[in-house]
Amino acid sequence: MTALENVLYSGMIGEGEAVYEFEHRFAEQFGLSNVLAMASGTAALHVALLECGVQPGDEVVTTSMTAEPTNTTILQVGAIPVFADVDPNTGNLDPVSVEAAITEKTRAILIVHYAGYPVPLAEIRAIADRKGVALIEDCAHALGARYGDAPIGTVGDAAIFSFQAIKHMTTVDGGMLVLRDPTRLRSARKLRWFGLEKGVPRTEVDITQAGYKYNMNNVTATIGLTQLDVIQPAIARHIDNGRFFDAELSNISGLSVVAIEAGSEPSYWLYTLLADDSDAVERCMAGIGVTASKLHRPNHFHSVFAPYRRELPGLDIFYRRLVHIPCGWWVGDDDRERIVTALRKG
Ligand SMILES: Cc1ncc(COP(=O)(O)O)c(C=O)c1O
Structure with a gap:
């Protein structure tokens, strides 16, 4: 536990180098790009919805067979959860039901790889592309799963992981946001930190969109780095x-x-x-x-x-x-x- 003791007494316990190293090593180990460490999987989902352009009144096609944060975050952005049905043999969203649930108000499809078993991603990706809506992967249960040749979390426009206490790996609480489009990283970073641009002097920075306090800190990131070893x-x-x-x-x-x-x-x-x-x-x-x-x-x-x-x-x-x-x-x-x-x- 030396690493944890070191960071606790370092005087640098907030978001800093340990967080950025955790992002780097996590992405490397799990074959991901454009990742942002967050305070929780729920925070990551909230920002994923915002980065996919989901706005109040929009519909998000989703599953009811999941942990509640998958869907409370849809309400949090003022959007409407539209529950598609699941395959009775897997508990995962049924692509036929997903497609039938899409209307002109649909902005995104939010899938969950329930219990760590991948959904039919190719079919659902094709539906999202055909209908011109975003695809978000809730991978909170699925760290380390694979779909075809690809690591889980690489097919959606956004994906999230959770490091809550009982997941495959934990940072006590924490999460990771994965964005397909690297140009979205800047605004997602700002949403993670009140809407402020880190690195710009506090007296000069300008908030153009209210953000949140969703960052990971160096203490939890250090736990995450230790977990990555095992x-x-x-x-x-x-x-x-x-x-x-x-x-x-x-x-x-x-x-x-x-x-x-x-x-x-x-x-x-x-x-x-x-x-x-x-x-x-x-x-x-x-x-x-x-x-x-x-x-x-x-x-x-x-x-x-x-x-x-x-x-x-x-x-x-x-x-x-x-x-x-x-x-x-x-x-x-x-x-x-x-x-x-x-x-x-x-
Ligand atoms: C499917 C699913 N999505 C999202 C979350 C939210 O993750 P967190 O608890 O890290 O906020 C969880 C875990 O609780 C989950 O199981």
């Missing part, structure tokens, strides 16, 4: 556990595993199991001291999203069958064997 084997372990469960759980009666998008490689933040009786799976796992749960609440169930509710039959099926089991780096060989044995017994 993140590749940690993600590899998520993937190894995920593949193990895919192989071992696919032929148990009453259970099915998620259909993986062709050519993609999930990074299995959570292992998604689909069960005829998801409560029974939760009880079975509790019996061996393992927490299994649905984890998320489809966002349209919340009162704040009530005005935007619509029929989502694919999501209904997916959510009824959904149960997440742990597959992270902390799940060892014995743990995963125990999980499989218990599920086989039923």
Whole structure:
């Protein structure tokens, strides 16, 4: 923990060199360009929407099967979330439903690689291009996943990652914004820092658009730099556990595993199991001291999203069958064997 102690006593704990080094090394390790470290994934999403030109009254086609910040940020910019349906076998947005949800008011499509399993990105990118709308990738669950030859986060006009406490890697709280168009970096940087241009003397600088206090600081960036030293084997372990469960759980009666998008490689933040009786799976796992749960609440169930509710039959099926089991780096060989044995017994 010397690095952390050093930065704490350095007198330079705000945004500075550690943040810029973290941006540089993160981009290098995950094959990304044009990245900005942020205070949270939520802050990154907010700025992504603004940088993609989403304005009050615009529609954003999105998913309800996600953590709430995906959609509260749409409300935050005064836009309208339009919930497209998900594929009942994956929980990810169904391109057919996405296309059907687009109107002349649509400004962006916001996808989530749910639980770390990539969405059909090529199809959704093609829809975005055909309709002339932006594509934003919420990669909060998907650090280290791949789509075809490309690292996740490189197909959208903007993408975000989260380093909140329970993600693949953490800075306690933090996030990363990725912008496809490098010319947008300057304004995104200003939005991250009150609307001020860093480097211009404070007495001369002029705010033309109100920004936010969304920067990462040197302390959290130092935690991030330390995490980058160990993140590749940690993600590899998520993937190894995920593949193990895919192989071992696919032929148990009453259970099915998620259909993986062709050519993609999930990074299995959570292992998604689909069960005829998801409560029974939760009880079975509790019996061996393992927490299994649905984890998320489809966002349209919340009162704040009530005005935007619509029929989502694919999501209904997916959510009824959904149960997440742990597959992270902390799940060892014995743990995963125990999980499989218990599920086989039923
Ligand atoms: C899918 C998804 N999007 C966005 C976020 C927001 O990230 P953060 O908690 O870093 O603000 C999270 C995490 O909470 C998430 O799971």
